[in-house]
Amino acid sequence: MKKSKIYPIIVSLCLLACHASLAQAAESQTKVLRLATTTSTENSGLLRDILPLFEAKSGYQVHVIAVGTGKALKLGQNGDVDVVLVHAPAAEAAFVKAGYGVDRHAVMYNDFVILGPANDPAGVRKSSSAADAMRRIATQQSVFVSRGDDSGTNKKERKLWQAAGVKPAGDWYREAGQGMGKVLQISGELSAYTLTDRGTWLAFSNKLPLQIVFEGDPALFNPYGVIAVNPKRYPDINYAGATTFINWLTSAQGQARIGAFRVAGKQLFIPNANSDTAQAGSKPKTHVH
Amino acid sequence: MESLSEATRQAIVLLLSGNTELWTIIGISFRVSMTAILIATVPALLTAFALSHWRFPGRRLLITLFSTFLSIPAVVVGLTFYILLSRQGILGDWKLLFTQTAMIIGQIALCFPILVVMGHTALQSAERSAWETARTLGAGSLRALYMVIREVRFGLLAALLAGFGRIIAEVGASMMLGGNILNYTRNIPTAIALETSKGEFSQGIALGLVLLIMAFSLNAVLHQLQGRGLPVP
Numbered sequence: 215m216k217k218s219k220i221y222p223i224i225v226s227l228c229l230l231a232c233h234a235s236l237a238q239a240a241e242s243q244t245k246v247l248r249l250a251t252t253t254s255t256e257n258s259g260l261l262r263d264i265l266p267l268f269e270a271k272s273g274y275q276v277h278v279i280a281v282g283t284g285k286a287l288k289l290g291q292n293g294d295v296d297v298v299l300v301h302a303p304a305a306e307a308a309f310v311k312a313g314y315g316v317d318r319h320a321v322m323y324n325d326f327v328i329l330g331p332a333n334d335p336a337g338v339r340k341s342s343s344a345a346d347a348m349r350r351i352a353t354q355q356s357v358f359v360s361r362g363d364d365s366g367t368n369k370k371e372r373k374l375w376q377a378a379g380v381k382p383a384g385d386w387y388r389e390a391g392q393g394m395g396k397v398l399q400i401s402g403e404l405s406a407y408t409l410t411d412r413g414t415w416l417a418f419s420n421k422l423p424l425q426i427v428f429e430g431d432p433a434l435f436n437p438y439g440v441i442a443v444n445p446k447r448y449p450d451i452n453y454a455g456a457t458t459f460i461n462w463l464t465s466a467q468g469q470a471r472i473g474a475f476r477v478a479g480k481q482l483f484i485p486n487a488n489s490d491t492a493q494a495g496s497k498p499k500t501h502v503h
Numbered sequence: 504m505e506s507l508s509e510a511t512r513q514a515i516v517l518l519l520s521g522n523t524e525l526w527t528i529i530g531i532s533f534r535v536s537m538t539a540i541l542i543a544t545v546p547a548l549l550t551a552f553a554l555s556h557w558r559f560p561g562r563r564l565l566i567t568l569f570s571t572f573l574s575i576p577a578v579v580v581g582l583t584f585y586i587l588l589s590r591q592g593i594l595g596d597w598k599l600l601f602t603q604t605a606m607i608i609g610q611i612a613l614c615f616p617i618l619v620v621m622g623h624t625a626l627q628s629a630e631r632s633a634w635e636t637a638r639t640l641g642a643g644s645l646r647a648l649y650m651v652i653r654e655v656r657f658g659l660l661a662a663l664l665a666g667f668g669r670i671i672a673e674v675g676a677s678m679m680l681g682g683n684i685l686n687y688t689r690n691i692p693t694a695i696a697l698e699t700s701k702g703e704f705s706q707g708i709a710l711g712l713v714l715l716i717m718a719f720s721l722n723a724v725l726h727q728l729q730g731r732g733l734p735v736p
Contacts, residue, residue, distance in 0.1 A: 279682040293590035294600050396700040421702045
């Protein structure tokens, strides 16, 4: 009698497990492309907007692993992903030079902005350059929240400190070790300064008590590149998929989709696969709207 | 910044409106954790039985080891398997990193010690007498094992619930081994972490509610069974 009460539970548990293994078998039949990318492309909603079209066209299913640029390149180096989409030109060049990646292409750019509390205690609004802005923050020892995770943004930030001739250390310099979104929230809570890509800022701007206190310096240019993991290092890597993805991303259609992506009515990324503005150092459009 | 009550209201709307993405995440969570606990249960309980039934050298050490594993942080388990499963790792050829299988492996490693330790505690209380009674009455070994398990079923069920509770709510290992891939390895805890970092609190709260409701239902079922006494057939 009572047996009947417990057996249905056990049977349904077993069915669930079977369902799980069947579902996995089905999944392994579709072609999977593993993309390691930065938190900015994922958190801003860009990939969610453009990837369905690529998946429908190519038949690939893209598995997005959103981490910092440093980690993304590491995943590519270790052969744990097929293709990377990152924003750190120097690190990307080193990645290709070391033979970890091939077929690097420029994809798009936006720019970094320096955020701070509305009352701007360090007087960053009066800065003449990005380096000057960083120097003012350091001099005033105003709280600055760093990504601290070797991401593209973090690399850019370190370059700016270097340009400012400042070694950031001390109570005012907080390394969060988290993604861009989280760092923006921390900065908001602490009324701190921070460096962010404009895309993530626009996605968060209505949720934060912070403002842009500095923008427009060419040193804040933020170009994104896509790189296939070198198939010579990992013969069974999905190089065909990576190539298809790179071709689509830099095609007229892919570029148009990137350009058409809006958050709160504002354009976040400017496609530049077919122009030479991809090279670091050239002057970006400072106004992305 | 939205208020907690407003976020909670939106969360309930999200849950009730049958938001596909949300329910996919919930489905993945349950599939992965159910599979993990089902795979782990039999070997873990047999280990627990062996530990309580036989006196062999190294037995105490094993018990101590399993108790130690209870308190290993999930991120350490995640990191260990990450290193093993990465393409550069010993098991790299399996290409399992960032798959559901990798998450299942991590979760098995997490719930196994709980099942062994709690199972062992439960079995210890009744094992010897139940076993001997069964054998005296002429039961074979398998039959006797079954009788012992019947005798301590509530303790074992509690072990299962505790193990399941740990892995379904665990974020560190799932994030590292699964990679938080949408519609594939994004489960309830990793989604909560992501949505919080994006400032989307309502989806995080919705998923948190699901975990709470699940914990409540499972415990309610356990208490219901215990209350009834569920006599041996």
